[in-house]
Amino acid sequence: MTVKEHIAGMLQQKLPTLDLDTILSMLEIPPEKEMGDYAFPCFRLAKEMRKAPALIAKDTAEALAGEQLLESVQAVGPYVNMRVNKAAVVQIVTEEYAAGHPFGSSDEGEGKTIVLDYSSINIAKPFHVGHLRSTAIGNAIHKLYRYLGYKTVRVNHLGDYGTQFGKLVVAYRKWGNKEEIEQKGIRGLLDIYVRFHKEAEQDPSLDDEARSTFTALENGDEEIREIWKWFVDISLKEVSKVYDLLDVQFDYYLGESFYMDKTDAVVKELQEKGLLEESEGAMIVDLSDCDMPPALVLKKDGSTLYTTRDLAAAIYRKKTYDFYKCLYVTGSEQSLHFSQFFKILEKMGYSWSKGLVHVPFGLMSLETGKMSTRNGQVVFLQDLLDEAIEKTRRIIEEKNPNLKDIDQVATQVGVGAVVFNDLFNSRIKDEVFAWDKVLNFDGETGPYVQYTFARASSILRKAGVDVFHPEDMKGECLSDEYAQEVLRIIEQFPEKVKEAADRYEPYVITRYAVALASAFNRFYHENAILSAEDETVRKARTALTKMMAEVLRSALSLIGVQTPEEM
Ligand code: ARG
Numbered sequence: 001m002t003v004k005e006h007i008a009g010m011l012q013q014k015l016p017t018l019d020l021d022t023i024l025s026m027l028e029i030p031p032e033k034e035m036g037d038y039a040f041p042c043f044r045l046a047k048e049m050r051k052a053p054a055l056i057a058k059d060t061a062e063a064l065a066g067e068q069l070l071e072s073v074q075a076v077g078p079y080v081n082m083r084v085n086k087a088a089v090v091q092i093v094t095e096e097y098a099a100g101h102p103f104g105s106s107d108e109g110e111g112k113t114i115v116l117d118y119s120s121i122n123i124a125k126p127f128h129v130g131h132l133r134s135t136a137i138g139n140a141i142h143k144l145y146r147y148l149g150y151k152t153v154r155v156n157h158l159g160d161y162g163t164q165f166g167k168l169v170v171a172y173r174k175w176g177n178k179e180e181i182e183q184k185g186i187r188g189l190l191d192i193y194v195r196f197h198k199e200a201e202q203d204p205s206l207d208d209e210a211r212s213t214f215t216a217l218e219n220g221d222e223e224i225r226e227i228w229k230w231f232v233d234i235s236l237k238e239v240s241k242v243y244d245l246l247d248v249q250f251d252y253y254l255g256e257s258f259y260m261d262k263t264d265a266v267v268k269e270l271q272e273k274g275l276l277e278e279s280e281g282a283m284i285v286d287l288s289d290c291d292m293p294p295a296l297v298l299k300k301d302g303s304t305l306y307t308t309r310d311l312a313a314a315i316y317r318k319k320t321y322d323f324y325k326c327l328y329v330t331g332s333e334q335s336l337h338f339s340q341f342f343k344i345l346e347k348m349g350y351s352w353s354k355g356l357v358h359v360p361f362g363l364m365s366l367e368t369g370k371m372s373t374r375n376g377q378v379v380f381l382q383d384l385l386d387e388a389i390e391k392t393r394r395i396i397e398e399k400n401p402n403l404k405d406i407d408q409v410a411t412q413v414g415v416g417a418v419v420f421n422d423l424f425n426s427r428i429k430d431e432v433f434a435w436d437k438v439l440n441f442d443g444e445t446g447p448y449v450q451y452t453f454a455r456a457s458s459i460l461r462k463a464g465v466d467v468f469h470p471e472d473m474k475g476e477c478l479s480d481e482y483a484q485e486v487l488r489i490i491e492q493f494p495e496k497v498k499e500a501a502d503r504y505e506p507y508v509i510t511r512y513a514v515a516l517a518s519a520f521n522r523f524y525h526e527n528a529i530l531s532a533e534d535e536t537v538r539k540a541r542t543a544l545t546k547m548m549a550e551v552l553r554s555a556l557s558l559i560g561v562q563t564p565e566e567m
């Protein structure tokens with residue numbers, strides 16, 4: 001039970017006509033600290049109790065006098081203002097914390113599966129900053145739901161299918177060189193892709209050739225398939241390095257091509273259910289009754305589209321994983337696509353389509369401007385991460401030249417900084433990536449929070465503490481306002497985890513980590529920890545440090561940011 005729940009319980013005994021949830025929802029935090037920790041407004045009770053609100057407040061305050069949990073209680077007009085006993089706060093938070101396995105986790109998701117479609121990069125195209133967002137957000141949502149007891153299935157819905165593969169095959173046959181591409185990887189593929197677009201401007205017949213090459217691939221042409229498979233392998237080998245750096249894993253890599261033999265059945269079903277219409281030779285599903293443009297399901301030449309494959313994929317996932325929810329993490333520019341295909345499934349009579357959720361995010365651009373694959377102006381994520389690691393290494397070398405494992409720490413902090421920055425604001429916001437903001441060790445950044453963790457770890461090392469001892473949390477030693485603030489924030493962790501998961505918003509945790517780190521740093525600056533003269537005080541403060549460090553580590557781990565012990 002939280003402190004607030006204890007207060008509500010106490011109030012309920014005095015006001016038996018109200019239920020606990022009502023009291024909980026009525027309890028307020030006063031605008032000014034001087035007024036108390038909690039305020040209970042009595043206006044709403046006047047009618048039912050046939051008493052003036054101020055009188056109810058006065059009587060309730062009198063009835064609460066002498067409660068152990070309260071340091072003071074006072075009626076001020078229609079409010080009951082309460083100040084909580086500081087030692088009781090220490091005890092309550094300690095109990096709650098010790099009961100968590102781990103703290104903030106729960107089993108609310110038991111028996112429920114969540115499929116997460118994220119990262120879902122496009123083969124033969126650079127893994128760029130946009131896909132980092134999907135990767136970081138999806139990974140965090142996976143960790144949050146798993147923490148809440150859900151089973152998660154992580155799917156990388158690779159973009160390994162479509163006419164661009166026809167273009168690539170044509171380009172490779174015309175200008176490609178096997179060794180060069182082996183060596184240059186995705187960059188080599190990008191080179192020939194860019195060349196294709198340049199040449200096709202002069203010679204539009206190249207586009208026709210690309211289309212027919214793709215059709216041949218769809219029809220199972222062995223030789224083309226070999227080349228395509230090779231493109232996929234080259235790309236996967238290269239992106240796996242980025243996934244390793246980010247410490248991100250998937251349960252399945254099931255690209256769009258996986259659904260190649262499953263789309264016919266979907267088209268047939270749409271036809272049978274009377275949902276398919278012909279329009280200028282192509283097949284569409286009319287969605288005008290839902291104020292949406294029609295969805296294209298088959299092109300004039302009979303080939304499938306992104307939507308067709310997504311329909312097949314959703315049906316496959318429901319059959320295979322029997323999900324409770326299936327989340328798609330992509331840029332907000334795809335919102336219409338998702339609304340359309342969710343609607344089509346609903347029209348097909350699949351009530352489970354209610355469980356499909358698009359989790360959109362805004363654009364991350366670099367200071368140099370937006371990127372486009374066609375003209376080759378793109379920043380590879382690998383380069384961005386390498387630069388982050390290098391810049392971090394230089395900062396650490398200056399601050400802490402004797403640090404061992406400097407390579408590993410620079411990687412953890414450099415990559416952590418980029419991920420943290422990505423998850424700092426509500427995902428829907430557009431962002432501009434700026435190095436001085438991302439790597440500022442004193443700002444609201446990953447390095448700042450990681451540094452706080454390292455500072456706490458160093459205190460704990462020196463104190464020889466490696467497990468949390470609840471009995472050390474002596475109330476009278478942790479009643480100063482700084483310790484109390486740390487405890488107040490620690491107590492919020494479970495509700496923050498829940499909120500972040502419910503809203504699919506990892507930034508709730510990112511912000512939480514900053515708040516906890518700042519509160520701890522104030523505590524650290526205002527109080528002697530290791531040099532506290534009294535042993536009980538020293539032990540209490542180190543125990544609080546341990547508790548804080550564990551919660552901070554859990555929070556960072558939920559957003560996919562690592563916690564080096566030294567930096
Ligand atoms: N590959 C797509 C892209 O890069 C994202 C795929 C998202 N998942 C899906 N099932 N449509 O934009």
